[in-house]
Amino acid sequence: MPTAMEIYKLLPKTNCGECKLPTCLAFAMQLANQKVSLDACPHVSPEAKAALEESGSPPIKSVSFGSGEFVVEIGDETQLFRHDKTFYHPTVLGLIADDAEGLEGMKAKMDAARAAEFERVGQIMRVNSVALRHSTGNPDEFVEAVKAAAAKDRPVVIMCEDASVAAKAVESCADKRPLLYRATPANLDQMVELAKGRSLPLVLGGASSLDELSQMADKAKKAGLADIVLEPAAGSSAETLENLTAIRRAAVKNRFRPFGYPTMMVLGSSEADRTRAALGVMKYSSVVLMEELPREFLYPLLALRQNIFTDPQVPIQVKAGLYAVGEPDEKSPVLFTTNFSLTYFTVRADIQKSKLPAWLLVVDTEGQSVMTAFAAGKLTPESVAKVIEDEKLKEKNVRGEIIIPGMVSRMSGKLNELTGLKVTVGPRESSGLPKMMKSLSG
């Protein structure tokens, strides 16, 4: 939002009072604090209005594609470094199906993309999108594939630089809001027309320089296209880093409007491409499309994306309380851990591996791991005793025992004193739990 002074300069300065405020300056101050709406002044000029809307809008436009449950939102970032606040919209990862592979080949790729979904620390991580690319294949088959992909749930990217084929593909699924790829300096006008006609987001790429890319964006915007995605040249990681950094800085620091859009990278299937995908996740690429995503690489890449896009101020956490693992009864063992998601899900999975039912008591440590919380004084015998009390553990369970993480063996004595429960020190790593629990029951 602009400051009161910036707004004041754009007002008529007649102090006519029709906005129900005594002066234009008073109005400007209220507007800067978002207490009034610009519409309250009937005299503001259209140019001033446009300028104010522009400067009040976010540095990078939010763009969405796809529809329904799996719709993705990209852009709307405000930072160069995640520690300054956070990165908001995780890089959208998509798998490319090329029509050189034929219809069946493309369908197999679509299925592979949809199957690539994992749960990690309580969140779903997935390949978000399917990209259909028209290269050397039959255009009809390509359109057919786009239609088939759009009929399913994942957002679709239509990759085709031939405007007439692209138009047919768009025709088959415009209501599913596909992302259209791409306008180049050679076909800019036709592609912009096509995207605009259907209000679809369009990728601009193929420019020989960032300057040219910015001119394309400017032109597309003036032609009335609202949703733009920028694809700068990305021959090597060095070039990728330079271009994506330039775009992000220009948008966020200099408010350079032609670059106030999300970005994108299209990669192949080599080892180098995998590295570039990781770079894109860390350094400002809103969409990364790849030809291949072997599982051994995909899972760590998704974990990297999850890490980079976690809000630095708020660790991923679960609610404190008493959780059942399996179907425990009043005699089943009770264990405690912290409410940091990573800790909770790791421990829970290890208990499940024992195939024995148990109660897992989750202590609120503000989302910190066992050792971090212990070192910071957020996991104490007192805090554990309090949850035991609050959850009425002794009424629900008659075993009279609690298993504690091996790393906090030092709290055993005090915890026993406070609760009267027998305190059993478990292994340091929860991976040792199956063995321990089997010996308890056996």
Place this chain on the structure above:
Amino acid sequence: MGFELPKEKYGGRIKEVVIGATKEQGGTRSRSIVAGGSNGLAFHKFESESPNGPVVVMDVVDTVRMVPERLLESMGSALNDPVEWAKKCETEWGADACVLKLQSANPEEEDRPAEELAATTKKVLESVGLPLLVYGCGFEEKDAKVIEAVSNAAKGERLFLGLAEEKAYKSIAAASMANGHGVVAFSNLDINLAKQMNILLLDFGMKPENIIMDPLMAALGMGLDYSYSNIERLRLGALSGDPMLQMPMICDCSCAWDVPEAVEENPEHGEAELRGIHWEMLTAYAAAVAGADMVIMRHPKSVKLFRDAIADISGGV
């Protein structure tokens, strides 16, 4: 008007630190290596210079208790002997340096005596020409003895000794100063603690060119997000001109092999060792992109992938 790339110029520069000493420099290493020296964000070649790319230090652990079974099989029996392991790093795996982790000093496990570990260090030095870092086992009292013995046994070699922690740095710093070695200053994911550690060491009498800092690299999926941002902040602090943050940073990425998800059998996530290789590679790559001047790695295949990635992002041609 034409789009102009918005460039940043910083006032600060990371200090260059030399690891290892050749004959001319008073040691016996076949070459020494330099870490640091950059005056910009990592790989921002378009606005700054980095005369020395990230240094790859390979792990050599003196007891394989800590090494997953699978790696022992695939990396070969050399892992059973630190001397053989170090040789492999030098001749086959392309390390710039090695870090000898003297885990067998652990008083709760093998509890090997200081003299024996000093002898191991000496043997490694005689068998390879690479510069060496030497870490103790993390038990303060024992490490004081071990590091002192190692320091004496390797006079003039310009080892980097670690890890110097806030509450237990004096013995390591003294051992370094006595024989012309450097120190690795450990701090716990906190920019102020990292700075504090450097100040303590300087106050103790160490020279800045003898310090590298380890700000704790948490592996991918195990808090990498915290480390990534901490490293970025440290780097920005150094570039904005704080001399207490201008020591090169080292990140131990071999911790990736301790992450259960990275190595467990789980066909849904692909073949385990290859997944582990990517896990370590991505941990190291994230460290380097955030600003690490040195990385510690274990698997030769991760090192290979990392080297290729660095070549691609350094834009050789």
